[in-house]
């Protein structure tokens with residue numbers, strides 16, 4: 001293994017997940033839903049803790065691995081989480097309860113993100129995380145920039161698409177769209193952007209004004 005691969009593997013193996021997050025991860029994998037990686041989860045919790053985020057919206061609940069990590073970052077967060085699959089929401093709700101999270105802090109919206117996001121209030125969230133249909137990322141990203149307050153942050157896990165985004169020879173629409181988005185954000189004055197190689201890439205975009 002190269003040093004870079006060693007570093008990556010070490011960073012992925014290091015975070016310690018709570019028993020409920022471990023359970024959510026196991027169930028998620030059994031049901032064929034890919035959870036965020038441990039390193040990405042620990043980065044989400046860290047971002048929540050350092051930004052003091054209180055209002056979070058999530059696109060792509062899955063079985064709740066990312067939500068549980070976000071909620072572990074600090075107390076008194078309210079999480080609005082969207083998924084098109086009601087069965088996933090049923091499991092995630094049970095896992096959040098098992099983690100001791102008060103139902104009053106959670107809002108589950110069952111529906112397609114492309115229908116739900118346009119109806120959500122602008123400037124209302126400290127953090128928005130997008131982890132749903134990769135083909136719709138650009139549309140979800142536009143909405144997310146509208147939903148966050150000035151100083152708020154949009155997070156996108158899996159943004160490197162298994163190495164395809166970093167490979168200029170990959171010319172499929174999604175890889176090209178992602179590459180273009182990352183390149184444009186890197187030189188934009190309207191946002192502060194960081195790209196972490198954790199998991200399959202974690203994009204962090206903070207709105208300046």
Ligand SMILES: C[S@@+](CC[C@H](N)C(=O)[O-])C[C@H]1O[C@@H](n2cnc3c(N)ncnc32)[C@H](O)[C@@H]1O
Pocket residue numbers: 028033034035036059060061062063064065066067082083084085088111112113114131132133
């Ligand atoms: C990769 S999984 C999310 C995993 C979750 N964030 C985690 O780490 O545990 C993607 C989720 O997006 C949901 N999804 C896919 N297309 C969607 C859409 N158009 N609108 C809302 N949810 C969608 C799927 O049902 C699935 O639960």
